Amino acid sequence: MHLVPLVFYAAAAAAYLTHFAWRDPxxxxxxxxxxxxxxxxxxxxxxxxxxHVGHAPLVGTTAAVSAFIWLLGLSYLYVEITTDERxxxxxxxxxxxxxxxIPALDPSVSPRPPLLQSPLFTVHVVSMLFxxxxxxLAFVLGVTYVLLFKxxxxxxxxxxxxxxxxxxxxxxxxxxxxxxxxxxxxxxIAIGGLWAMQVHSFPDPRAQAMDIxxxxxxxxxxxxxxxxxxxxxxxxxxxSGRRAAWLSTxxxxxxxxxxxxxxxxxxxxxxx
Amino acid sequence: MRLLAxxxxxxxxxxxxxxxxxxxxxGLESALRAFATRGVSQESVVLxxxxxxEIYALGExxxxxxxxxxxxxxxxxxxxVLEGHVYAHRGADAARHLFRVxxxxxxxxxxxxxxxxxxxxxxATASDLGFAGAITHRLFHAAFAVGKxxxxxxxxxxxxxxxxxxxxxxxxxxxxxxxxxxxxxxGAGEMAELTGVHLRAQKxxxxxxxxxxxxxxxxxxxxxxxxxxxxxxxxxxLAGADIVVTATGAAxxxxxxxxxxxxxxxxxxxxxxxxxxxxxxxxxPAVGDLEQVFLYHMDDLKTIVSENLARRxxxxxxxxxIVDREVQRFATxxxxxxxxxxxxxxxxxxxxxxxxxxxxxxxxxxGLPPEARARVDEITRLIVEKLLLTPTEQLKATGDDAIAxxxxxxxxxxxxxxxxxxxxxxxxxxxxxxxxxxxxR
Numbered sequence: 001m002h003l004v005p006l007v008f009y010a011a012a013a014a015a016y017l018t019h020f021a022w023r024d025p026x027x028x029x030x031x032x033x034x035x036x037x038x039x040x041x042x043x044x045x046x047x048x049x050x051x052h053v054g055h056a057p058l059v060g061t062t063a064a065v066s067a068f069i070w071l072l073g074l075s076y077l078y079v080e081i082t083t084d085e086r087x088x089x090x091x092x093x094x095x096x097x098x099x100x101x102i103p104a105l106d107p108s109v110s111p112r113p114p115l116l117q118s119p120l121f122t123v124h125v126v127s128m129l130f131x132x133x134x135x136x137l138a139f140v141l142g143v144t145y146v147l148l149f150k151x152x153x154x155x156x157x158x159x160x161x162x163x164x165x166x167x168x169x170x171x172x173x174x175x176x177x178x179x180x181x182x183x184x185x186x187x188x189i190a191i192g193g194l195w196a197m198q199v200h201s202f203p204d205p206r207a208q209a210m211d212i213x214x215x216x217x218x219x220x221x222x223x224x225x226x227x228x229x230x231x232x233x234x235x236x237x238x239x240s241g242r243r244a245a246w247l248s249t250x251x252x253x254x255x256x257x258x259x260x261x262x263x264x265x266x267x268x269x270x271x272x
Numbered sequence: 273m274r275l276l277a278x279x280x281x282x283x284x285x286x287x288x289x290x291x292x293x294x295x296x297x298x299g300l301e302s303a304l305r306a307f308a309t310r311g312v313s314q315e316s317v318v319l320x321x322x323x324x325x326e327i328y329a330l331g332e333x334x335x336x337x338x339x340x341x342x343x344x345x346x347x348x349x350x351x352x353v354l355e356g357h358v359y360a361h362r363g364a365d366a367a368r369h370l371f372r373v374x375x376x377x378x379x380x381x382x383x384x385x386x387x388x389x390x391x392x393x394x395x396a397t398a399s400d401l402g403f404a405g406a407i408t409h410r411l412f413h414a415a416f417a418v419g420k421x422x423x424x425x426x427x428x429x430x431x432x433x434x435x436x437x438x439x440x441x442x443x444x445x446x447x448x449x450x451x452x453x454x455x456x457x458x459g460a461g462e463m464a465e466l467t468g469v470h471l472r473a474q475k476x477x478x479x480x481x482x483x484x485x486x487x488x489x490x491x492x493x494x495x496x497x498x499x500x501x502x503x504x505x506x507x508x509x510l511a512g513a514d515i516v517v518t519a520t521g522a523a524x525x526x527x528x529x530x531x532x533x534x535x536x537x538x539x540x541x542x543x544x545x546x547x548x549x550x551x552x553x554x555x556x557p558a559v560g561d562l563e564q565v566f567l568y569h570m571d572d573l574k575t576i577v578s579e580n581l582a583r584r585x586x587x588x589x590x591x592x593x594i595v596d597r598e599v600q601r602f603a604t605x606x607x608x609x610x611x612x613x614x615x616x617x618x619x620x621x622x623x624x625x626x627x628x629x630x631x632x633x634x635x636x637x638x639g640l641p642p643e644a645r646a647r648v649d650e651i652t653r654l655i656v657e658k659l660l661l662t663p664t665e666q667l668k669a670t671g672d673d674a675i676a677x678x679x680x681x682x683x684x685x686x687x688x689x690x691x692x693x694x695x696x697x698x699x700x701x702x703x704x705x706x707x708x709x710x711x712x713r
Binding site: 023024025148152153155157161162165166167168169172237238239240241242243 | 425444447448449542564566576579
């Protein structure tokens, strides 16, 4: 079932790539339509799983990755529609494809253990995933910023120069998505902390492991510090543009580490 | 009736001659009205820009000469002066000419953006005054579509092709919208002025001009609605700037690395775009090594311009291909219109047969009550309608074969020659200069 969105995302990636290379506006619109179709199919899939298992499919890294992809697709479409800027799609769509391979290879939905039967859990996971999706967008915007910056600085106006929006526009979008992501990250961590306190006495070894020394929690806190620094640096010492772009990249590397290696192999508290 | 495009352009006439036939001076409306009194054309559109003066018309085969006479009469020029400079395109070639004009392929600077708007307003004027008709309507809308497609599907109109505009384009790539940005111009010469005018057009919030002689800075500041500062105030002006244009005649650099170092410290991390269009250079090259400074020199801009021109040239073939396809489509449509008189003649022929048969049977039908006679009339009419329905639809859908179909129908049904029209137009169209003349740019 997870193959359907994957195929859509792959087709959208191909269309965004074609659009980026040849700049045919019809291909661009087609790319958006395919991506929207993929997100819609993904929505149905998540909806069906919710009905099937009786709760939102958020348990387990695979399900979380799937929800993350869905939120990233949705956020990207929102950014594209509000800014009328399609060039970023060529970076986002392949990311969706790579991540969508995970749920496509392992489509099972884990049952929800009693530990997680709390509305706080759902809010925590959704806010964290939304924050990570925003950081993924910020990362893509940061990378494109650096690419364009380098081209203009080196006076080799070429591929990216003709295709990307202005440095200013990329920077403003970056600031916006980092702010949104940071807000959700803060909310997610706070709710997570609250919930961890509630379940600390729960007879589950994972509940006992919910503290700062757990790699997954540590990584999330680290993330929070990186993005808090990015926001403070931007407003107080004027770190915008290229430095903000680098911070978005560092932050997202931590996000990816949290997600895949830490989520699958190292964490003792978040291995659902 | 044939479609005609008659006029002069930068390809065939000098600036002086183009100025003397500029319809813009007295307005398109007056030109259209004056042209209508000639009775040469059923439909007309007058296109007038600084690089061309053209009349699109629908007239008989001798209309081209008549339009040339109108050009000289209306502008009060000796016809001999125009001789050799006026071109005439007919039929599909007239369409091709207009499509190429709208796409910017016939422009002095290939791909320049204004021409499509000028074509649009020329058509709008003619249309508002009732001088445009079915053919010009279709022709011009096809031309707008060609112009739009060439711009969006090819790189023909991309990239600045003048040094000062290349600088503006770069500034927009760095800062996005330039409204709300501050610019400092050092120098008050011609290049400073040209770039300043472009910046003004981008609605730059504040423009500060500094020159060794305050008076010339003030003069330029008035023109650009900016403010002039004395030369020793340059450093503080730079601190607030996003864009710096240097175009002084100084022999030594006037903007040094240490100056910009100081400036960058006060402005935290905000990019600064320095455009040095002075020769010799006004800005020390080391300024470009600073992290947030983009330094472009005259030679860099010239390289960009020549690359853009080369890229435009490489897009010519795909632009011409779009024009070709659209000309083909328009020609097909034009051909299919020629079948219309044949369709009319065919219907008349059938109606004629029906009427004469009814008359012939009149005596036999005389005994019938009036309702029955009316019924007979109705039935025969419906039969004719039904018989003609499919052929009519099919004929209207014919493209290139329209002439052949028309010929066949005329022969089969003996349609009278007087009912034929429009056949003087050969497919493909023809073009030739009305007289040989030197091609000038």
